[in-house]
Amino acid sequence: EAQVTQNPRYLITVTGKKLTVTCSQNMNHEYMSWYRQDPGLGLRQIYYSMNVEVTDKGDVPEGYKVSRKEKRNFPLILESPSPNQTSLYFCASSLSEDSPLHFGNGTRLTVT
């Protein structure tokens, strides 16, 4: 089944404790991206990647890192999480630059 898989689904952590949210897609998509969704703000792009080893900042990259060492994986790293990073996170992939996005099922992160 074609899908984007994120883990974990739920994560509660404390300020400053490094964490990684994994994302993997099995559709051989070139493009992958991370979004956060907050009430009233809609989805905002954190980082995106157009191919292996090619990543760039989205609209809200501060406090986040990503890597794209393999085509299928695009982990999101929070080196030192803070409470304002409490949010619902989605990974997405796309066949091409203007094709529809396929989303993972989300990671709800709470930073206390």
Place this chain on the structure above:
Amino acid sequence: RKEVEQDPGPFNVPEGATVAFNCTYSNSASQSFFWYRQDCRKEPKLLMSVYSSGNEDGRFTAQLNRASQYISLLIRDSKLSDSATYLCVVIPFSGGYNKLIFGAGTRLAVHP
């Protein structure tokens, strides 16, 4: 002014009703448009792309008005299962994957 604006709703309609949502965008060079559906706390899923000539998929009709810079979604014969948030997505210009813009969503509640 936000780049993509939607009425947050909620739109409360009875089963069988016809309901329409609009989404306005500010960048006249926008090239690609989509409607996504998002159920509570779940990932957004593509409902339909929006083509210049308008397009229909069952009970759903999407239209694009470039002159007035808005897209619309019409749902006929509403079902309880249509209750969700509908997200408008705009890609401002070709090659602008990093500029994908989401509206904050319009919430629809269909009641018996």
